[in-house]
Amino acid sequence: MTKSDASSIVCPIPLSEYPHVMMAHGSGGRMMQRLIDEMFRVAFTDVQPNDSAILSIPQDKIAMTTDSFVVRPLFFPGGDIGTLAVNGTVNDLAMAGACPKYLSVSFILEEGLSMETIWQVVCSMNKAANAVDIKIVTGDTKVVERGHGDGLYINTAGIGALEHEYVIAPEQVRAGDAVILSGDIGRHGMAVMSSREGLSFEGDIKSDCAPLSPCVRDILDAGLKPHCLRDATRGGVAAVLGEIAIASKTQVDIKESFIPVEDTVRGACEILGFDPLHIANEGCFIVFLHPDEQDKALNIMRNYNPLASVVGTVSEGKSGLVTLETSIGGQRILDMPTGELLPRIC
Amino acid sequence: MKYLDEYRDPEAAQSYITAIKKLTTKPWTIMEICGGQTHAIVRYGLQDMFPSEIMLVHGPGCPVCVTPIEKIDKALKIAALPNVIFCSFGDMLRVPGSDKDLLSVRAEGGDVRAVYSPIDAVKIAGENPDKEIVFFAVGFETTAPGNAMAAYQAKEMGLRNFSLLVSHVLVPPAMESILSNPECIVQGFLAAGHVCTVMGMDAYYPIAKKYEVPIVVTGFEPLDILQGIYMCIKQLEEGRYEVENQYARAVEEHGNTPAQELIEKVFQIIPSQWRGIGEISDSGWCLSDEYAEFDSEKRFNIEESIHKECANCISGEIMQGLKKPSQCPEFGKSCTPDNPIGAPMVSTEGACSAYFRYGRDAA
Numbered sequence: 001m002t003k004s005d006a007s008s009i010v011c012p013i014p015l016s017e018y019p020h021v022m023m024a025h026g027s028g029g030r031m032m033q034r035l036i037d038e039m040f041r042v043a044f045t046d047v048q049p050n051d052s053a054i055l056s057i058p059q060d061k062i063a064m065t066t067d068s069f070v071v072r073p074l075f076f077p078g079g080d081i082g083t084l085a086v087n088g089t090v091n092d093l094a095m096a097g098a099c100p101k102y103l104s105v106s107f108i109l110e111e112g113l114s115m116e117t118i119w120q121v122v123c124s125m126n127k128a129a130n131a132v133d134i135k136i137v138t139g140d141t142k143v144v145e146r147g148h149g150d151g152l153y154i155n156t157a158g159i160g161a162l163e164h165e166y167v168i169a170p171e172q173v174r175a176g177d178a179v180i181l182s183g184d185i186g187r188h189g190m191a192v193m194s195s196r197e198g199l200s201f202e203g204d205i206k207s208d209c210a211p212l213s214p215c216v217r218d219i220l221d222a223g224l225k226p227h228c229l230r231d232a233t234r235g236g237v238a239a240v241l242g243e244i245a246i247a248s249k250t251q252v253d254i255k256e257s258f259i260p261v262e263d264t265v266r267g268a269c270e271i272l273g274f275d276p277l278h279i280a281n282e283g284c285f286i287v288f289l290h291p292d293e294q295d296k297a298l299n300i301m302r303n304y305n306p307l308a309s310v311v312g313t314v315s316e317g318k319s320g321l322v323t324l325e326t327s328i329g330g331q332r333i334l335d336m337p338t339g340e341l342l343p344r345i346c
Numbered sequence: 347m348k349y350l351d352e353y354r355d356p357e358a359a360q361s362y363i364t365a366i367k368k369l370t371t372k373p374w375t376i377m378e379i380c381g382g383q384t385h386a387i388v389r390y391g392l393q394d395m396f397p398s399e400i401m402l403v404h405g406p407g408c409p410v411c412v413t414p415i416e417k418i419d420k421a422l423k424i425a426a427l428p429n430v431i432f433c434s435f436g437d438m439l440r441v442p443g444s445d446k447d448l449l450s451v452r453a454e455g456g457d458v459r460a461v462y463s464p465i466d467a468v469k470i471a472g473e474n475p476d477k478e479i480v481f482f483a484v485g486f487e488t489t490a491p492g493n494a495m496a497a498y499q500a501k502e503m504g505l506r507n508f509s510l511l512v513s514h515v516l517v518p519p520a521m522e523s524i525l526s527n528p529e530c531i532v533q534g535f536l537a538a539g540h541v542c543t544v545m546g547m548d549a550y551y552p553i554a555k556k557y558e559v560p561i562v563v564t565g566f567e568p569l570d571i572l573q574g575i576y577m578c579i580k581q582l583e584e585g586r587y588e589v590e591n592q593y594a595r596a597v598e599e600h601g602n603t604p605a606q607e608l609i610e611k612v613f614q615i616i617p618s619q620w621r622g623i624g625e626i627s628d629s630g631w632c633l634s635d636e637y638a639e640f641d642s643e644k645r646f647n648i649e650e651s652i653h654k655e656c657a658n659c660i661s662g663e664i665m666q667g668l669k670k671p672s673q674c675p676e677f678g679k680s681c682t683p684d685n686p687i688g689a690p691m692v693s694t695e696g697a698c699s700a701y702f703r704y705g706r707d708a709a
Contacts, residue, residue: 266347330391332389335704342437342460
């Protein structure tokens with residue numbers, strides 16, 4: 001079995017047998033073994049046969065992270081829970097400046113989920129892992145009764161190698177730093193929301209779900225020393241900037257007109273009363289670094305998304321404050337979103 | 347982006363600001379009625395761009411804020427019933443009742459759903475014949491046509507499992523209530539554009555005349571608001587008190603007549619409670635006799651209980667323009683968007699929430 005692209009293979013479990021997940025698929029017997037051998041091992045060829053995977057990493061320092069994925073619907077424009085489960089963890093490693101190496105995958109399957117769905121997700125994961133050369137080395141499967149899950153939950157944990165000596169963390173952010181955004185914002189959150197709620201907007205909104213490690217790698221390989229990297233996932237750019245301003249005890253000042261937002265996303269946000277700065281992204285990150293390095297970083301980032309922009313600066317100002325110069329020239333505070341985004345009445 | 351960028355142009359904004367500065371010779375207090383306008387003012391940081399003589403006060407036009415606590419408590423009780431699917435506009439879900447909100451009811455097992463249109467709730471009723479579907483029909487004249495259409499469609503479809511928990515309020519009586527208060531400081535109004543899109547401008551002429559106050563029907567984009575304020579200040583400086591229409595691209599003199607006819611068929615005028623303000627006569631709608639069978643309050647026999655408002659919350663005075671959110675002892679302390687005590691802290695359109703999010707420490 002080559003590991004190039006499992007999506008070319010037909011679902012290996014004959015549908016005539018068990019086209020849906022049964023409780024027995026999680027009970028440790030023969031049915032579970034078949035599911036693992038004929039589904040997971042076919043796609044994930046690096047999975048080791050024992051309970052623990054034995055890994056070797058030449059570097060002294062490693063980064064480790066974990067994330068759980070509970071997205072509904074499982075498939076959305078621009079991605080699915082599988083691509084998200086790989087890229088989400090890959091991106092968390094990349095934000096520490098680590099090179100993603102190994103991944104674990106745990107599935108929580110709901111009784112009744114179709115095998116075809118699992119196969120599609122597994123193929124997406126295989127493809128996403130191959131794209132950044134991260135190896136899926138171990139995993140687990142559990143089955144919950146029908147009605148006790150949303151079809152499929154995935155947890156991934158990842159290990160990455162740190163190939164540099166300096167610390168990339170919010171506390172490293174300094175007054176004077178440039179703030180660079182890697183691309184346009186709001187696509188993932190609005191894509192998922194519009195497919196979940198059955199909303200149709202003019203033009204398709206596709207999730208920006210993508211691995212960020214190649215771009216980070218290029219930044220580091222160019223000898224740049226970012227002070228902090230952060231992917232703008234839940235809570236969007238506003239939450240990330242707020243967290244970093246608090247952690248670094250600095251003030252972050254950004255300009256609304258510098259922040260790229262696709263017209264379809266902007267339109268959808270207008271209709272629902274959302275601020276694109278509060279919407280989740282899955283392929284977008286923010287770099288804080290010395291202003292002398294900003295042009296070089298921007299050039300690299302634009303190879304991945306031509307809309308990458310310098311959106312603001314860090315000042316001593318007031319610790320923990322994020323300000324926004326509005327598109328019309330006014331000033332306001334950019335606060336973190338409160339919680340669940342709820343559409344406005346009118 | 348077309349239809350947005352032209353109303354958010356920084357150069358045009360600056361020329362309005364310059365014109366307003368040139369025009370203003372003395373202090374003026376203007377109230378924007380609608381929460382959507384408050385939201386735009388703070389979101390775009392307009393307030394600090396005006397000359398210091400101009401004071402903007404934020405009116406009661408946020409439906410989330412003025413829905414009475416009694417109604418919220420009823421919603422909470424109905425939503426917790428076992429066979430009910432309770433549908434609501436999204437931002438009503440976080441409005442605090444006496445002891446919890448609808449999101450908490452959902453967490454405790456109630457089937458509470460945010461919908462984008464009351465018609466979605468009618469659809470859910472059609473798909474779930476064994477369940478009772480309740481829609482929380484709140485809002486001003488703006489949401490009334492949609493809510494009326496839901497009741498109308500439900501009747502046409504013969505749906506027996508759909509009802510509306512109605513809490514509808516009307517803008518003109520609230521303006522009169524504010525103006526007749528002896529402590530009123532409001533000298534001019536930006537009337538709510540979308541309310542007038544439905545109802546037209548007719549109701550405002552007698553108010554402008556009786557209270558000698560200029561009323562400018564205004565939209566919601568930054569340039570709409572700047573132009574509305576310019577028109578209002580111009581009237582004030584010239585000693586005029588007329589009804590003018592800044593939002594002519596959406597508002598016609600007599601409004602949307604078919605929508606008004608539907609409203610008249612489905613609803614009837616009643617005195618209404620306003621949270622924080624109290625009862626205002628002829629200021630609300632309930633279902634008309636013809637549609638009374640769709641009234642959730644009649645369908646579910648919910649006992650009245652004791653309603654607890656926070657004693658220190660000054661939301662009523664804020665919504666009448668008598669005080670600013672920052673004058674409230676609870677503001678930003680025990681009352682924040684994460685833990686709202688008063689309703690204006692809940693909706694992004696509420697004055698307190700808008701102040702907290704965008705202007706807490708004057709950026």
